[in-house]
Amino acid sequence: MNNNQSARQQYSFDEIYQQYTPLVQGMLKRLHIHSNHEDFLQAGYVGLWLAYQHHDGERGPFPAYAFLRVRGEMLAMLRKDANYYDRHSFSSNDQEPVDMAMSESWMSDVDTLAPYLNKLSDREQRWVIEHAVHDQAPRMIAAKYNVSVETVKGWRKGALAKLRKYVK
Template sequence: MYKPYDQLHNQFKPMIFHIIKKLDIHRNRQEFYQIGCIALWEASLRYEEDKGEFKSFAYSYIIGRMKTELSKERKLKEKLYRLASYSTQKGMTEDDYTLIVTRSVIDDLSTNLTPHQMKWIKAFCYQGKTPSEIAEDEGVSSSAVKGWRRDTLSKLRRLNRKDLL
C-alpha cells in the first residue's frame, strides 16, 4: 500500500487525535501528535498487505508508540522523584542534586555512546576539562579528543530528535 504521506496524514489525523484523547494526554499534546505522525509514517513503511487491514495496523502502531513515550516519561518522573526525596533526606544542596541528575543522565547515555565518547563527556561534564587536558590524560592527540567531542555531540543531537532526553 503506497500513498503519499500527505494523503495518509489527512486520512488518519482524526485517529491520532482520538488516540491522544483515549490515552488521556493533556500535557505535551503537540509532542504526542508529532509522535503519532511519525508512527503513522513508520507504519506505512512497515505495513504488509497480507498481514491485515492497514487501519488496524496503523492504530496499534500509533497507540504503541504513544504508550511507550508515556512509559518513558513516567519512569523519568519516578527516578527524579526518588532522587529528590533522597536528596532532601540527606540534606543535599541544590548543586549536589543537579550534579546527581547530570550524572544520572550521562550514565543513561552510556548505552548509546562509544567508550571514547563517554570518556570525553565525563571528563568535560564532571571535571570541566578541555580537549587538550583530556588528550594528555588519555595519551592521545588533541584532535582525536576533538573528534570524540564532535561525534558525541552529533550523536546526542540525533538521539534528542528521536526522544532520548
C-alpha cells in the same frame, strides 16, 4: 485500499497523513492525555510513519496496523514520562529535576545516618553505608561481601523503599 498491497504502493504519505490525522488526534482522548499534546501528537505521527513504512498488505489491513502503531508510540512515550517522573523529583523553588540518587548525597557520615539505619535490616544498612559513605558501586559491594550484584540491588531496593517511607 486493496488488502494485498501495502499502503506505500497505493498512497503517498501526505494522503495517509491527511486521512489519518483524526486517528492520531483521537488517540489523545482515548488515552486520556491531558498535557504535552504537541509531543504526543508528534509521537502519534511517528507511529503513523512507521506504519506507512512497514505495512505489509499480506498480513492485514492498513487501518488496523496504523491504529496499533500510533497507539503503541503514544503508550511508549507515556511509559517513558512515567519512568522519568518516578526517578526524579522537583524542588519547589525552581522546578528543575533533581536526580533521586544525587538528592541522597546529604548522608555523608555514619552519625548522620544513625537514626535512619535503625529502620533497616543489617544488609540494607551495609548497602547504605557502602554506597552513601564509601561511594561504592553495587558490583564493588557485591565483591566485598561475596554476593551477586542482583543481591546488592535487592538490598538497595529494600533500603530505599524503607527510607522513602521514613523520610516522608
